[in-house]
Amino acid sequence: PVLVVDFGAQYAQLIARRVREANVYSEIVPHTISADEVAAKNPAAIVLSGGPSSVYEPGSPDLDPAILQLGVPVMGICYGFQVMAKQLGGEVAKTGRREYGATTARIVGDGGSLLTDQPEIQITWMSHGDSVAKAPEGFDVLASTDDTPVAAFASDEKKLYGVQWHPEVKHSEFGQRVLENFLHRAAGIAPDWNSGSVIAEQVERIREQVGDARVICGLSGGVDSAVAAAIVHEAVGDQLVCVFVDHGLLRADERRQVEEDYVAATGIRLVTVDARQQFLDALSGVTDPETKRKIIGREFIRTFENAAEALVLEAQGEGEAVKFLVQGTLYPDVVESGGGTGTANIKSHHNVGGLPDDLEFELVEPLRTLFKDEVRAIGRELGLPEPIVARQPFPGPGLGIRIIGEVTEERLELLRQADAIVRHELTAAGLDAAIWQCPVVLLADVRSVGVQGDGRTYGHPIVLRPVSSEDAMTADWTRLPYDVLARISNRITNEVEGVNRVVLDVTSKPPGTIEWE
Numbered sequence: 001p002v003l004v005v006d007f008g009a010q011y012a013q014l015i016a017r018r019v020r021e022a023n024v025y026s027e028i029v030p031h032t033i034s035a036d037e038v039a040a041k042n043p044a045a046i047v048l049s050g051g052p053s054s055v056y057e058p059g060s061p062d063l064d065p066a067i068l069q070l071g072v073p074v075m076g077i078c079y080g081f082q083v084m085a086k087q088l089g090g091e092v093a094k095t096g097r098r099e100y101g102a103t104t105a106r107i108v109g110d111g112g113s114l115l116t117d118q119p120e121i122q123i124t125w126m127s128h129g130d131s132v133a134k135a136p137e138g139f140d141v142l143a144s145t146d147d148t149p150v151a152a153f154a155s156d157e158k159k160l161y162g163v164q165w166h167p168e169v170k171h172s173e174f175g176q177r178v179l180e181n182f183l184h185r186a187a188g189i190a191p192d193w194n195s196g197s198v199i200a201e202q203v204e205r206i207r208e209q210v211g212d213a214r215v216i217c218g219l220s221g222g223v224d225s226a227v228a229a230a231i232v233h234e235a236v237g238d239q240l241v242c243v244f245v246d247h248g249l250l251r252a253d254e255r256r257q258v259e260e261d262y263v264a265a266t267g268i269r270l271v272t273v274d275a276r277q278q279f280l281d282a283l284s285g286v287t288d289p290e291t292k293r294k295i296i297g298r299e300f301i302r303t304f305e306n307a308a309e310a311l312v313l314e315a316q317g318e319g320e321a322v323k324f325l326v327q328g329t330l331y332p333d334v335v336e337s338g339g340g341t342g343t344a345n346i347k348s349h350h351n352v353g354g355l356p357d358d359l360e361f362e363l364v365e366p367l368r369t370l371f372k373d374e375v376r377a378i379g380r381e382l383g384l385p386e387p388i389v390a391r392q393p394f395p396g397p398g399l400g401i402r403i404i405g406e407v408t409e410e411r412l413e414l415l416r417q418a419d420a421i422v423r424h425e426l427t428a429a430g431l432d433a434a435i436w437q438c439p440v441v442l443l444a445d446v447r448s449v450g451v452q453g454d455g456r457t458y459g460h461p462i463v464l465r466p467v468s469s470e471d472a473m474t475a476d477w478t479r480l481p482y483d484v485l486a487r488i489s490n491r492i493t494n495e496v497e498g499v500n501r502v503v504l505d506v507t508s509k510p511p512g513t514i515e516w517e
C-alpha cells in the first residue's frame with residue numbers, strides 16, 4: 001500500500017481518497033508509527049499529510065526520522081513538507097506572513113518529476129504560517145510563491161519530495177497531477193487498483209474466512225449493506241441469507257426496490273420481516289425524540305435477533321451452522337474509531353448490533369477498507385440497481401424521526417407522499433449530486449391556516465432540509481434554485497392532502513443537526 005501519515009485534522013482521509021483516485025491503494029496510519037512498523041507494512045510509497053500545528057510548537061506532532069531513511073519514496077504535504085525540511089537539515093522559518101487560500105505558485109527550472117508536465121504558473125491552495133526558507137542539502141527547489149521561496153522540493157536520488165500546498169484539494173489546479181506524478185513516476189507504482197480488483201480481492205478473502213459455514217446479513221435498503229451483501233454473495237452464493245426488516249418507517253418504494261430490483265440483480269436469498277404493526281404499536285403515544293430513537297433501535301434489534309435465531313435453527317436442522325454476520329462498516333468509521341481523537345456522537349445512532357450472547361457471530365466486513373464513493377463504484381460494478389447505489393444517507397430510525405410528534409400510519413403515508421415528490425423533483429432537476437441529503441420533515445403537531453380552492457384549510461407544514469456536506473459532521477443548507485423549490489411547494493400543497501404549507505430550513509450544522517430529531 002501507500003501509507004498516508006496523519007498529522008491531524010481531516011487532511012489524511014482526503015489524501016487517501018485522492019491516492020485511490022490515482023488507482024493506487026492507500027491506508028492511513030498515525031504519525032506516531034515507528035520506522036519498523038512502516039517497514040513491516042512494506043509500503044510502495046509514503047505521503048505525509050498536512051496538519052494544524054507549527055513544527056516549532058512544543059509537542060507538535062513529529063515523525064520517526066528513520067522513516068525518511070528507509071529508501072521508500074516519500075512526499076510531504078504542507079505540514080508534512082515542513083517536517084521533512086526540518087528533519088533533513090533544511091530551514092523552516094516563521095515568516096510572520098500567512099498564506100491562506102488560492103495562491104499562485106511558479107515553477108522553478110523544469111519542475112522536476114513532480115511538476116514537469118504543468119504550466120509554469122498555477123493556482124495552488126495553501127494554508128500555512130511557517131515556510132521552508134532553505135531546502136535541505138542536495139534538494140532541488142521546484143516551485144516558489146511571492147512569500148515562500150521554497151514551495152516544493154525534490155531529491156530524485158533519495159526519492160524524497162514535498163509541496164507546501166495541498167494537492168489533495170480540488171482548488172489546487174494541478175493537484176491530482178502532482179500526486180499522480182509522485183505515485184506513478186517518482187515512486188513507479190502501477191495504477192492497477194480499481195473496483196474490479198477490490199471485488200476480486202475481497203471475494204477471495206471472504207471465501208477463505210467463511211469456508212462452508214453460513215452467513216447472515218441485515219439489509220437496510222441503504223447502499224452500504226446492499227453492497228456488502230452483494231460482495232459476500234459473489235463469494236459464497238447461497239451460504240448467505242439476508243434479512244430485511246420492514247419497520248414501516250421506510251420511504252415510498254424502498255421495500256419494493258429491495259425485494260424485487262435488488263434481488264433480481266443479485267439473486268440473493270432474502271427474508272423480509274414485516275414488522276410494521278409492531279413498530280407502530282411500540283411508538284404509539286410517543287413524542288420525545290430520544291425515546292422514539294430508543295424504541296425503534298430496541299424493536300429493530302429484537303426483530304433482527306428473532307429472524308437470525310430462526311435462521312440459525314433452520315441451518316442446525318440441516319446440519320449446518322450460521323457462523324458469520326455481514327456488516328457494512330466503512331473505512332472512515334475504522335479510522336475514526338481506531339486512531340486519533342474521539343469524535344463526539346451527538347445522537348444515539350443505531351446500526352445492526354447487540355446480538356444476544358448465545359448467538360455468537362464472527363463479523364465479515366468487506367467494506368472496511370473503502371470510502372463511500374468507492375462502495376458506490378463497486379455496487380455499480382456488481383450491477384446493483386442505481387436507485388440503491390446512488391441512495392443518499394437515510395437514518396436507521398427512518399421516517400420515525402422525521403415526523404415531529406407522534407408517529408401514526410396516516411402521518412407516515414402523508415410524509416411518504418411529500419418525500420417522494422421532493423426526491424422526484426430533485427432528481428429531475430439534476431441536483432442529486434449537489435445535495436448530500438434532503439430530509440423532508442412533517443410538523444405533525446403544528447397547524448396553520450390556509451386557503452385552497454374556495455375553502456379555508458387548517459393543515460400541517462412540511463419542512464425541506466436540503467444540505468450539502470462532505471461527511472455529515474458539518475453541513476450547510478443547499479441553495480436550491482427558486483424554480484425547483486416553487487415546483488416542489490406547488491406539487492406538495494396540491495397533491496398531499498392535509499399539507500397546506502411548505503417551508504425551507506436555512507440552518508447550517510452546527511448549530512442545527514441534519515435531522516430534526
Ligand code: XMP
Nearest residue numbers: 348349350393394395396397472513514515
Ligand atoms: P445529524 O442529524 O446528527 O445526522 O446531523 C448526521 C447524519 O447521520 C444520519 N443519521 C443517522 N444514521 N442511524 C443512522 O444510520 C441514525 O440513528 C441516524 N441519525 C441520523 C443523518 O441522516 C445524517 O446523514
